Amino acid sequence: MDAENALVLVAEDEPEIADVIAAYLEREGFRTVRAADGRTALELHLALKPDLVMLDVQMPRLNGWDVLAELRRRGSTPVIMLTALDQDIDKLQALRIGADDYVVKPFNALEVAARARAVLRRSGGSRGSILRVGPIEIDMDSHLASVIVGYDPQRVSLSLTLTEFRILAHMARAPRRAFSRGELVDACLPGGDALDRTVDTHLSKLRRKLEEAGAHGFINNVRGVGFRLADIS
Template identity: 85%
Template sequence: MWRRMAFDGANGLSGVSGREAELTNALILVAEDEPEIAEVIAAYLEREGFRTVRAADGRTALDLHLALKPDLVMLDVQMPRVNGWEVLAELRRRGDTPVIMLTALDQDIDKLQALRIGADDYVVKPFNAVEVAARARAVLRRAGGGGGTMLRVGPIEVDLDSHLASVITGDEPERHALPLTLTEFRILAHMARAPKRAFSRGELLDACLPGGEALERTVDTHLSKLRRKLEDAGATGFVNNVRGVGFRLADLG
């Protein structure tokens, strides 16, 4: 039955840029109790560039949603502990995280119920994994998610709306808030928008310490403190020197 969910490299979405690259950076919570199906969905989404986390029951899905604030939830209807309808209703009480329902029930009444409770889309099993990835991208595009107000680089999250940064670690994800100064937050947010890019000291100075009389070497001090706070929270290998240029957030080595 699930052989239909085969990988199809010809339909890959590699080479995207700009807004599409932001969408690809999205974190997707796959809430599915059948391990084989969850693994295939997650693997294909990751192949397309998305990041994923999985939940095998409704209670875990709600806990992960609260802890990780994913950009999109793919939610199976028939799950243990808390079923998909109840999870969807709770997600809607919490906010407007986009949700795609996954179900084997090909009935109009079920589709209508999903939309009535607040689902953004509805996919009936068995489905093609290429279609699932395309639906995810379309829903994220409509919602304006995947990089708009939440920036993610590895375990690092930067929430531009609430002006908070944190590091998520562990098999059972734990969030560690970063005690950043305003300047450190500005630098982290600026670099997180393009984590593979090398920034010069002058660029960071102009973008993050505007209107001041600080010297370029002041940036080194802020970056050193930022690196230490990231490491203390469990995010090692970030904020790296690029010889002759400046600094890069992500480690490409």
């Protein structure tokens, strides 16, 4: 999995450290969300399904070991442990519970970003069924689409028809590309007698639903061509 658009949950209770990690990750093309304690980290993991978790060991409410154990019970989200504990037994415990990597403080933020990229690459794209364009997230396995909005991110589910979902997913595979009406008919309305203008109706409804969920300006008309899915404002 590439860093572009990958979502990283930074679970770190020291704001200064969280700020530095987030800044470097975002500069490398990641998106970030933060949690200042273990319970919030688990709540955000459940709500947002991040591609990677940067997890501090010593956190309030629930420590990193307990958070890691729960993450492993839930699935295989890659985890990099961040800690001031520089003991072999701590490293072994992290690996035993299921961490993918281990970084000891103080650390070089560039190194952390590089390790994040490496861990995602090694994970082999386990989140390949998730498509993202800005705040829009499409889960191809579950056939669900949502918009993640707000400073304290919230997931807003989209109620889409099958055709609307197909159109959104098809365009999300190549964000910023301009699709003709004919292409969208062939890809998303197969086997029917749909006319090109039918796509306009579906896209109009899809645009309205995205905007109502908080994703404004993501379906754009391209003069003489068709439509593009991208925030180019």
